[in-house]
Amino acid sequence: MIEVTDPDDPRLDEYRFLRTADRRPDRPGGLGLVIAEGTIAVSRMLASRYPVRSMLGVRRKLETLPPVDAPVYVTTAEVMAEVIGFHLNRGVLAMADRPEPLSVSSVIDGARRLVVLEGVGDHENLGALFRNAAGLGVDGVLLGAGCSDPLYRRSVRVSMGHVLAVPFTTLSPWPDGLKLLQDNGFTVMALAPAGAADLSSVTPPVKAAVMLGSEGPGLTAEAIAAADMAVKIPMVGGVDSLNVATAGAVAFYALGLGR
Amino acid sequence: MIEVTDPDDPRLDEYRFLRTADRRPDRPGGLGLVIAEGTIAVSRMLASRYPVRSMLGVRRKLETLPPVDAPVYVTTAEVMAEVIGFHLNRGVLAMADRPEPLSVSSVIDGARRLVVLEGVGDHENLGALFRNAAGLGVDGVLLGAGCSDPLYRRSVRVSMGHVLAVPFTTLSPWPDGLKLLQDNGFTVMALAPAGAADLSSVTPPVKAAVMLGSEGPGLTAEAIAAADMAVKIPMVGGVDSLNVATAGAVAFYALGLGR
Structure with missing residues (x-):
C-alpha cells in the first residue's frame, strides 16, 4: 500500500473525474475506465477478467480486500473526497481498463x-x-x-x-x-x-x-x-x-x- | 382552471417547500401533505381516498386529467420551476391532505x-x-x-x-x-x-x-x-x-x- 497525503498527488489524477472517466474514450471527458465503488463491487472487480489499474481507499476498507497486482493508494476519507470532488461513503474505489468485448x-x-x-x-x-x-x-x-x-x-x-x-x-x-x-x-x-x-x-x-x-x-x-x-x-x-x-x-x- | 403568472402568488405557497412539505407536521418543515408528481401518479391520487387540496401544472398536462373539486392552477413550466425551486419535468403536481390511517x-x-x-x-x-x-x-x-x-x-x-x-x-x-x-x-x-x-x-x-x-x-x-x-x-x-x-x-x- 502506498500512503498518499497530498490531494494533488498526480498519481491520483485519474480519480479526479469520476463523473466522466467511465465514458468511452470517444466521448467528452471519456477515459474508458471501469470504476468499482465499495468493497463488494471492488472485490468482484478483483475476481473478474477486468485488468485493475489501481485502487484508492481508506485503510480500514482496503484491508478487507485481497491483494492485487497494481498500485494501492491509501489515504483518509477527507483527502479522498477532495480528490474525487464529492464525498463517497463507500471508502474504496478501483479502476480497471476496458478489455476487448467478448465474442x-x-x-x-x-x-x-x-x-x-x-x-x-x-x-x-x-x-x-x-x-x-x-x-x-x-x-x-x-x-x-x-x-x-x-x-x-x-x-x-x-x-x-x-x-x-x-x-x-x-x-x-x-x-x-x-x-x-x-x-x-x-x-x-x-x-x-x-x-x-x-x-x-x-x-x-x-x-x-x-x-x-x-x-x-x-x-x-x-x-x-x-x-x-x-x-x-x-x-x-x-x-x-x-x-x-x-x-x-x-x-x-x-x-x-x-x- | 385558475391562470397564475406571478411566481410569488400566495395561493401557490404550499408548493414552495416540496422537499419538506411531505414530512409529518411534527417534523421540521413538515406540513403533512401528500404530493403526487406527473400525470400517472396524479390521476391515481384523483381516484384515491386522499382529499385533493389543489393542483398545479402546465395546461397540456392538466387537460389530460379528470376534473377535481379543488383549485387547479395553470401556469408555465418556467413559473412552476420558480415556485418549486427546481425543474420538474413531469409538468403537474397535486397536493392532498393526509387522511386518518386505516384500521x-x-x-x-x-x-x-x-x-x-x-x-x-x-x-x-x-x-x-x-x-x-x-x-x-x-x-x-x-x-x-x-x-x-x-x-x-x-x-x-x-x-x-x-x-x-x-x-x-x-x-x-x-x-x-x-x-x-x-x-x-x-x-x-x-x-x-x-x-x-x-x-x-x-x-x-x-x-x-x-x-x-x-x-x-x-x-x-x-x-x-x-x-x-x-x-x-x-x-x-x-x-x-x-x-x-x-x-x-x-x-x-x-x-x-x-x-
Missing part, C-alpha cells in the same frame, strides 16, 4: 440461460438487471439495439459489481442476430404485456433466452416477431407493467434459471 | 394476499414494493417496526402513485400483531435467505401474508419466529440477495397473488 460465441457457448435486452437505456435499470441475472442464475447477457453501456459507473454500482462477473456482449445485426441464438438451440422468449402465453403456464425450455425491452415502449414489433414466442407476466388489470429489471427477475425465477 | 381490520378484511414489512426504511424500496404489490395483485400492506412513511414524496413517485391505491397501515405491537393475521386465517410466510422451504416448492395458501425485511439485515429473528414458515428464493451460490422490492415481486408472483 457472442464466448457468451453463449455452454450457457443455458441468457438475457437479451433491447432499448434498455437507463443505467440503473441495466445495473439492476445484471444484479438480478447474477442472483437468479443467468449465464450471460446480450445487448441488442439501443442499450446503454453496462460499464458506466452507475450501472456497475447498482449491479453491485455483477456487470463485471456476468458475461455480456453486443448482439448485432439487430434483431436478425437472434437467429444465431436459435441456431444454437435457444428458445427466444419475448417478455411482452401482450404476450400470448402466460409465463406461469410455460414449461421452461432446456436453453432459454429471455428478451426484455425498455420500460415505456417495450420491445419493438420486429424483436417480438423474431422471437420464438411471446410471454407475459400475469398482471392485475389496469396496472402499469413492472420495472424492466423487476420483470426480468420474475421471468428468470419463473423459468427456473439456475436450478 | 388493521379495514386493510385485512376481505383480503387474500397481504405484504408485511419490517425495517424497510428506504423510500425508494418502499415505493417500489407498492408498485410491485399493485401490479401483482396484493390486497394490502402492513408496516411493522422500522418502516418509513410510504406517503413521502419519493415513495409516492417511485410507486407510480400506487401507495395511494393499495391500502396500508401500521401493525403493532410488533411482531406480536402478526397473531391478528393468523387469527384471521392468514399464513404468515417470512421471506429469508435461510428460509427452510424453497419458495418454488410451497403450495400457495388460500390467505397468505408475505413478510419481508430490509435489504441488509433482513427480518429480525423475532419476526421470523412469529411467522408460520420461512421461505427462500432459490439463489445462485455466493450471490447477494435481491433488492427487497425485487424479492417481493418474485414472491408475489410465485404465490400466485392476483390469480
Whole structure:
C-alpha cells in the first residue's frame, strides 16, 4: 500500500473525474475506465477478467480486500473526497481498463440461460438487471439495439459489481442476430404485456433466452416477431407493467434459471 | 382552471417547500401533505381516498386529467420551476391532505394476499414494493417496526402513485400483531435467505401474508419466529440477495397473488 497525503498527488489524477472517466474514450471527458465503488463491487472487480489499474481507499476498507497486482493508494476519507470532488461513503474505489468485448460465441457457448435486452437505456435499470441475472442464475447477457453501456459507473454500482462477473456482449445485426441464438438451440422468449402465453403456464425450455425491452415502449414489433414466442407476466388489470429489471427477475425465477 | 403568472402568488405557497412539505407536521418543515408528481401518479391520487387540496401544472398536462373539486392552477413550466425551486419535468403536481390511517381490520378484511414489512426504511424500496404489490395483485400492506412513511414524496413517485391505491397501515405491537393475521386465517410466510422451504416448492395458501425485511439485515429473528414458515428464493451460490422490492415481486408472483 502506498500512503498518499497530498490531494494533488498526480498519481491520483485519474480519480479526479469520476463523473466522466467511465465514458468511452470517444466521448467528452471519456477515459474508458471501469470504476468499482465499495468493497463488494471492488472485490468482484478483483475476481473478474477486468485488468485493475489501481485502487484508492481508506485503510480500514482496503484491508478487507485481497491483494492485487497494481498500485494501492491509501489515504483518509477527507483527502479522498477532495480528490474525487464529492464525498463517497463507500471508502474504496478501483479502476480497471476496458478489455476487448467478448465474442457472442464466448457468451453463449455452454450457457443455458441468457438475457437479451433491447432499448434498455437507463443505467440503473441495466445495473439492476445484471444484479438480478447474477442472483437468479443467468449465464450471460446480450445487448441488442439501443442499450446503454453496462460499464458506466452507475450501472456497475447498482449491479453491485455483477456487470463485471456476468458475461455480456453486443448482439448485432439487430434483431436478425437472434437467429444465431436459435441456431444454437435457444428458445427466444419475448417478455411482452401482450404476450400470448402466460409465463406461469410455460414449461421452461432446456436453453432459454429471455428478451426484455425498455420500460415505456417495450420491445419493438420486429424483436417480438423474431422471437420464438411471446410471454407475459400475469398482471392485475389496469396496472402499469413492472420495472424492466423487476420483470426480468420474475421471468428468470419463473423459468427456473439456475436450478 | 385558475391562470397564475406571478411566481410569488400566495395561493401557490404550499408548493414552495416540496422537499419538506411531505414530512409529518411534527417534523421540521413538515406540513403533512401528500404530493403526487406527473400525470400517472396524479390521476391515481384523483381516484384515491386522499382529499385533493389543489393542483398545479402546465395546461397540456392538466387537460389530460379528470376534473377535481379543488383549485387547479395553470401556469408555465418556467413559473412552476420558480415556485418549486427546481425543474420538474413531469409538468403537474397535486397536493392532498393526509387522511386518518386505516384500521388493521379495514386493510385485512376481505383480503387474500397481504405484504408485511419490517425495517424497510428506504423510500425508494418502499415505493417500489407498492408498485410491485399493485401490479401483482396484493390486497394490502402492513408496516411493522422500522418502516418509513410510504406517503413521502419519493415513495409516492417511485410507486407510480400506487401507495395511494393499495391500502396500508401500521401493525403493532410488533411482531406480536402478526397473531391478528393468523387469527384471521392468514399464513404468515417470512421471506429469508435461510428460509427452510424453497419458495418454488410451497403450495400457495388460500390467505397468505408475505413478510419481508430490509435489504441488509433482513427480518429480525423475532419476526421470523412469529411467522408460520420461512421461505427462500432459490439463489445462485455466493450471490447477494435481491433488492427487497425485487424479492417481493418474485414472491408475489410465485404465490400466485392476483390469480
